[in-house]
Amino acid sequence: MIVEIDRVRFAWKTGQRDILDITRLEIAAGERVFIEGPSGSGKSTLFSLLGGVVSPRVGTVRVLQADISQMPAARRDRFRADHIGFVFQMFNLVPYLSMMDNVVLPCRFSHRRFERAQTRSGSPDAEARRLLVRLGLEPAELLGRPVTELSIGQQQRVAIARALIGAPELIMADEPTSALDEGTRKRFLQVLSEQCDEAGVSLLFASHDTRLGALFDRRISLDELNRNGTGMPGQAP
Amino acid sequence: MAMLRLALLSVLSRRVTAGLTLLAIAISVAMLLSVEKVRRDARGAFANTISGTDLVVGARSGAIQLLLYSVFRIGNATNNISWETYQDIGNFPRVLWTVPISLGDSHRGFRVMGTSGAYFEHYRYARTETLQFGSGGPFVDVFDAVLGAEVANRLGYALGDKIIVSHGAGDVSFVDHDDKPFRVAGILRPTGTPVDRTVHVSVEGFTAMHIDWRAGAPMPGLTITADDARGMDLTPKTITAFLVGLDRKIAIFNVQRRINEYSEEPVLAIIPGVALQELWDLMSVAENLLRFVSAMVVATGLLGMLTVILSSLEARRREMAVLRSVGARPLHVFALFMSEAMVFALVGAAAGVILLYVALLVGQPIVAREFGLHLPIALLGPGDWWIIAAVVAAGTAAGAVPAVRAYRLSLADGLSMRI
Numbered sequence: 001m002i003v004e005i006d007r008v009r010f011a012w013k014t015g016q017r018d019i020l021d022i023t024r025l026e027i028a029a030g031e032r033v034f035i036e037g038p039s040g041s042g043k044s045t046l047f048s049l050l051g052g053v054v055s056p057r058v059g060t061v062r063v064l065q066a067d068i069s070q071m072p073a074a075r076r077d078r079f080r081a082d083h084i085g086f087v088f089q090m091f092n093l094v095p096y097l098s099m100m101d102n103v104v105l106p107c108r109f110s111h112r113r114f115e116r117a118q119t120r121s122g123s124p125d126a127e128a129r130r131l132l133v134r135l136g137l138e139p140a141e142l143l144g145r146p147v148t149e150l151s152i153g154q155q156q157r158v159a160i161a162r163a164l165i166g167a168p169e170l171i172m173a174d175e176p177t178s179a180l181d182e183g184t185r186k187r188f189l190q191v192l193s194e195q196c197d198e199a200g201v202s203l204l205f206a207s208h209d210t211r212l213g214a215l216f217d218r219r220i221s222l223d224e225l226n227r228n229g230t231g232m233p234g235q236a237p
Numbered sequence: 238m239a240m241l242r243l244a245l246l247s248v249l250s251r252r253v254t255a256g257l258t259l260l261a262i263a264i265s266v267a268m269l270l271s272v273e274k275v276r277r278d279a280r281g282a283f284a285n286t287i288s289g290t291d292l293v294v295g296a297r298s299g300a301i302q303l304l305l306y307s308v309f310r311i312g313n314a315t316n317n318i319s320w321e322t323y324q325d326i327g328n329f330p331r332v333l334w335t336v337p338i339s340l341g342d343s344h345r346g347f348r349v350m351g352t353s354g355a356y357f358e359h360y361r362y363a364r365t366e367t368l369q370f371g372s373g374g375p376f377v378d379v380f381d382a383v384l385g386a387e388v389a390n391r392l393g394y395a396l397g398d399k400i401i402v403s404h405g406a407g408d409v410s411f412v413d414h415d416d417k418p419f420r421v422a423g424i425l426r427p428t429g430t431p432v433d434r435t436v437h438v439s440v441e442g443f444t445a446m447h448i449d450w451r452a453g454a455p456m457p458g459l460t461i462t463a464d465d466a467r468g469m470d471l472t473p474k475t476i477t478a479f480l481v482g483l484d485r486k487i488a489i490f491n492v493q494r495r496i497n498e499y500s501e502e503p504v505l506a507i508i509p510g511v512a513l514q515e516l517w518d519l520m521s522v523a524e525n526l527l528r529f530v531s532a533m534v535v536a537t538g539l540l541g542m543l544t545v546i547l548s549s550l551e552a553r554r555r556e557m558a559v560l561r562s563v564g565a566r567p568l569h570v571f572a573l574f575m576s577e578a579m580v581f582a583l584v585g586a587a588a589g590v591i592l593l594y595v596a597l598l599v600g601q602p603i604v605a606r607e608f609g610l611h612l613p614i615a616l617l618g619p620g621d622w623w624i625i626a627a628v629v630a631a632g633t634a635a636g637a638v639p640a641v642r643a644y645r646l647s648l649a650d651g652l653s654m655r656i
Contacts, residue, residue: 048652053561074566081564086652088562091555096250097243108239109564162563174652 001062002170002202003027003050008059008069010049018057019045020226027202029169032193034213035206037222039175043206046222047172050204051084052076064169081110085163085201087192089175092159093147099137102147103128103161106168113166124165131161135191153184157191164195171196172204177212189215240569244576248584251549258538258545259585265538266589266628269531270621271596275604276524277620278612280517283309286430287509289361291489294318294326294496295478297503301519304512307338307478310348310431314340317475322502326481329495331488334359336480339443339473342402342414347388349402349436351443351476357383359482362430372396373423376439379467381422387433389424396421400436402446414446417463429611441471481506539632542581546574546639550646557647571644578636582629590617590625 005025009018019042027033037043048054049061052068053076061069064083068076085106093102107114107124114124121127132138135157147155156176163171173192177185189212196203205216213219248255287308295303296316305311327335336359339351354375357368373396375383384394394400398421404412419438427433445466461469483492489508496506557570565573597614604610617625 044652051562051652053652074568077561077564077566080562086562088559088652092559094243094556094559096246101246105560106563109569 001026002029002031002064003204004060004062005050006060006062008049008056008061010045010054010056012045012054014057020049020056022046022059022225025220025225027204029202030200032196032203032217033205034216034219035204035222036208036210036213036219037206037226038208041222042226043222044174047086047174047204047206050172051086052080078110081106082112083169085165085168085171087156087159087163087171087173087176090152090155090179092162093150093155095146095148097147099132099145099147099150099158100125100128102158103132103165105162107166110166113168115166117166120167127165128161131164131195132158134195135161136187137161152179153188156180156188160188160192160195164199164201167199168201170202170204172206174206175208176205177207177209240572241576241580244573244580247573248577248580254545254549255581258542258581259588261541262535262538262581262585262628262632263588263592265531265535266586266625267592267596269528269535269624269628270589270593270617272527272531273620273624274593274597274612275610276527277618279610282429282610283513283516285363287360287362288364289359289482290480290509291483291486292481292493292496292506293478293509293512294481294504294506297505300505300507300512301516303478303505303507304509304516306340307480308431308509310340310350310435314477317477318479318504319475319502320473322499322504323476323479325501326479326496326499326504329492331483331485331492332481333484334482336360337440337473337476338478338480339440339475340477342404342443342446344388344400344402344436345392347385347392347434347436349438349443351438351440351473353440356437356480359480360432362428362432366428368428368432369426371424371426373421376422376437376442378420378422379439379442379445379471380417380419380463381439381442382419383423383425383437384421385425385433385435385437386427388436389421394421394424396424402436402438416460417446417466440473440476444471444473445469535628535631538585539582539628539635542578542585542632543635543638546577546581546636547642550574550639550643553643554646554650557643558650558652561647561650562652567644567648570647571640574640574643575633575636578639579629579633582632582636585632586625586628589628 003025005022008020008022010020011018035043035046049056050063052063052071055069059069060067063079066079068079071079094105097105104124107117117124117127121130137154137157147158150158159176177188180188192203193215293303293307295307296314296318298315302312306314323335323337326332334355336356337351337353340348342349357375360368371386373383382400388394399418400421401418402414404414419442425432445463448466448469449461481492483489493506493508496504560570560573594614597612601612601614604612
């Protein structure tokens with residue numbers, strides 16, 4: 001199992017109503033899972049929880065067999081840097097960094113991802129270039145341009161490259177296509193799936209757009225998972 | 238280290254606001270450094286102006302006033318002393334030499350000083366330096382003049398040129414001693430002291446200029462030509478002040494007391510170093526005020542920086558979330574904003590130093606001309622480095638305010654920016 005959630009309750013502030021109340025959630029290695037739910041249903045909160053940015057009030061969150069809810073904050077941060085890549089809805093990039101610098105950013109915080117990028121391509125820069133080319137971005141052409149001048153579609157692809165660099169085991173994408181138009185969205189999903197398959201990465205993809213769910217191995221409705229508190233067992237392989 | 242690079246790039250990306258913030262810090266640092274420099278150089282220049290003279294004697298007034306007008310050519314004497322007193326005191330035991338000083342006239346804005354040949358022999362500056370002639374030599378004739386380096390340079394005089402002395406010490410005078418022109422007999426090498434801006438004549442020449450004057454104005458109907466004056470007794474009746482050298486330094490206080498108790502005429506003897514110290518004590522209030530104001534300007538510059546960083550915080554919550562998602566800890570976010578403040582303070586201080594030198598290059602001739610203060614363009618002293626270190630430290634420390642806020646925000650926001 002790459003992700004295991006067991007009887008988790010979470011509230012942003014103590015004393016507030018629990019936003020998440022999940023009895024059980026399991027995701028297998030290599031699985032591509034679609035998490036659907038309208039905005040405000042707790043998708044981002046779930047990702048914060050899985051990313052170890054926040055800790056549950058009760059219950060355990062295991063990622064790669066490690067109980068991240070028991071880790072001290074600094075170790076959770078390191079764990080996230082080592083094993084998880086993120087793609088957000090928009091504004092994924094640090095505006096004052098170049099495209100290359102944005103892509104290699106995880107290698108600056110994670111020694112493991114630095115080494116894996118190095119093993120793969122010789123250096124993080126070379127690996128970043130390889131990924132960008134695979135994602136249909138020609139670094140040579142776009143290198144000199146500030147990332148803020150890239151189209152949103154291009155920015156999202158740069159974000160995928162950044163999530164993939166150093167081969168983390170899990171990628172979480174939070175509404176990554178919401179800012180894209182129809183054509184770009186299709187292309188984006190295709191590229192993301194391809195790359196995840198190629199790298200053997202598990203993918204958690206959250207969106208309010210239920211039409212996208214068909215492209216995934218499994219779909220989970222967060223509303224059912226959360227409100228019922230019973231979990232959605234699904235057909236875990 | 239990674240955060241410092243990010244901070245640098247982040248500052249660079251906001252050129253306009255960052256540039257203005259840096260300019261404010263740079264100006265404030267340059268101001269603080271130049272106040273210190275002027276203070277230090279002024280003290281140095283004053284302290285270097287007179288040495289080797291044990292006592293300065295003049296009419297009874299304030300010690301600082303006497304020092305200022307006799308040595309620094311600042312202000313005017315309130316009263317003169319008689320030649321007899323000068324002679325008398327010159328004969329006191331332990332007195333090795335005396336040099337008379339007569340002031341009150343000027344030449345195109347430069348002070349004219351009547352003195353004796355002994356002046357060029359006994360006057361010392363910068364501890365041990367003696368006056369050196371660049372060309373010519375001391376006075377021979379009654380109407381010979383010796384020019385300070387700056388006088389000759391600025392007015393373009395050479396040996397043998399005739400100059401006309403004006404009555405009164407102001408820049409513009411309406412009464413000239415044009416009947417008795419002086420010949421340039423010598424030009425001194427630069428000393429960096431008020432000597433450079435002085436026209437020296439003999440006390441006899443000084444007397445000759447005023448021989449047909451009574452009560453500060455030419456006597457109507459009486460004109461004595463320069464040649465007639467040569468034949469007359471030109472011993473002055475009064476002088477403004479005189480310098481005294483002793484054969485033994487240990488006698489300084491005894492001789493000073495004897496002169497101050499002199500019963501024929503109220504006179505005042507001062508020890509230059511002691512009077513200078515009194516002057517510093519007097520000036521230190523103004524100096525400290527100036528330093529305080531400069532420090533406040535620096536504080537204002539740093540506050541401006543804080544405002545800029547704090548106001549950018551809200552717009553940068555997304556950036557913080559992105560950094561968190563790629564593995565940055567809240568502590569990294571804290572370090573990012575601290576580093577940003579440090580970059581501002583460091584670059585601002587460096588720009589301030591550059592500004593200081595630019596201002597020095599531009600201002601040096603003006604200050605030298607207007608205030609007679611030579612500001613050498615030198616490397617920063619240890620005091621300057623302390624100031625710069627203090628500014629950078631204060632700026633970085635101030636960065637803790639936005640850094641703590643950013644730290645809290647990034648903890649609260651996590652990966653999603655909740656508004």
